[in-house]
Amino acid sequence: MKAPTKPWTLLYRIYREVLPDAHYYLREWKEKAKAIPNDELREQALASLKDKAFHCEGGAVYGLLAREHRNKIIRFIVAYQTISDYLDNLCDRSTSLDEKDFRALHQSMYHALSPGVKPENYYRYREDQDDRGYLASLVKTCQEVLLELPGFKHAKVPMLQLAEYYCDLQVFKHVEIDKRVGLLEEWFERHKEELPPMTWYEFSACAGSTLGIFCFAAYAANGEMTKEQAVLIKNGYFPWVQGLHILLDYFIDQEEDLEAEDLNFIFYYESKEKMVERIRHIREKAEESIRGLPDWKFHRLINKGLIAIYLADEKVQAHKEIKKTAKQFIRFGGLPTVFFYLNSWMYRRA
Structure with missing residues (x-):
């Protein structure tokens, strides 16, 4: 079955195929997290899942690109994103x-993308240690899936x-x-020459997304991948699509942060106006960068859906000024974004 290219068919398949699979794997990891002996590690693992x-749920949509391998790719996506969210909690709330x-x-996130590499003690520099193999299990699950993907050979490096x-x-x-x-400014200086014009904080946002990794996994499931195809996929998602994703994430977290x-x-x-102007520019560049991808209309829907999913968040609705700016972003995305926005708003409140 082809990847959906219309908002209503995408939503239909998300509810019918994607969310049931994602929720199945999330329940599995929740049960494993409940069994973690260490109080702090258990608390952060359960909090990240909740x-x-x-x-x-959002990342699992890329399973639709994997056609008949959808279930396998959603298994990978849920495991890899769970590592990301769990570690983010451990670092954010760390002593x-x-x-x-x-x-x-x-290091667990590298190992998860490196089948054959044996998991290590990733907690070696902290007091809280005993997770009863929770993080190692997440790593091994990712490795098991990637090992079966015929296109992983050329997808691995990017x-x-x-x-x-x-x-x-x-x-x-x-x-x-x-x-x-x-540290972030120094890091940006080391990479600046290989990037289009942007600021250090925009580069940081582009780095903070896992969407490109999920896109690679989905296409690697469908058959052999050439080096040229791998370059095309990487350039399609990094930096612009990933940057749009994370800047929206930070936009809704302003008060909290x-x-x-x-x-x-x-x-x-430097100003709200400059921020709106740059996010508009990044959205436009994201639209351009996916044009060369296979299933580019699907990727365009993802871009429009990203705007909707984040801006339907309760944190936006609760803050008058942020909500006002959010309406400008929704207009950038046109009617499909309005459609996704209304659906996301109802889904979250249900």
């Missing part, structure tokens, strides 16, 4: 601010490149508050 399940600790934790961007970001944004911006003194890239725009 509060961030919509990340897995540690140790870069070595954060690097050791995020997937690891995207994972490297992601892990570097997570490490630098969680160290001591007074070191974060300096302000209270918690967490890093939020939206705060670095």
Whole structure:
């Protein structure tokens, strides 16, 4: 079955095929998380599954690109996104601010993309240790799926490149508050030459998404992949589609991050007008970059759906000024975004 290209067919298949599979795997991981002996690790694992399940639900949509391998790819996506959300909780709410600790934790995200690599003790630099194999099980699940994908040979290197961007970001944004911006600026300087014109905080946002990795896994399930196809997919998603994804995520978290003194890239725009202008530009570039992809109309729907899913969040609705700006973003996406927005709004409240 072809990937859907209309908003209503996409939603129909999400409800009929994607969400049941995603929820099945989320329930499995929840049961494993409940069995974690260490109180802190168990609490953060369960919190990530409860509060961030919509990340897995959204990512699982890429299973539709894998045709008859949908279930297998959703299994990978839920496991990999669960690692991401769990580690984000551990770092966000950590008593540690140790870069070595954060690097050791995020090594699991490289290993998850490296079939044959044996999981290590990713908690080696922190007191909380015993998770009864929870993180290692997530890693092994990802490895098992990738090992079966005929196109993984040429997808592996760009997937690891995207994972490297992601892990570097997570490490630098969680160290001591007074070191974060300096480390991120230095990191951006090392990569600036290979990027289109953008700021350090926009590059950081582009690095913070797992969507490109999910897209690679889905296409790798369908058959052999050439190096040229792999380059096409990477350029289709990085930097612009991933940047749009994460800037929207940070946009809805503004109030929350302000209270918690967490890093939020939206705060670095010189004005609200400049922020709106740049997000409009990034959305337009995201539209352009997916044009060369197979199933490009599906990817265009994902872009429009991203805007809707984030802006339907209750955090937006509760804040008058943020809600006002959100309406501008919804208009950028046109009628499909309005359609997805209304559906997302009803789904979250149901």
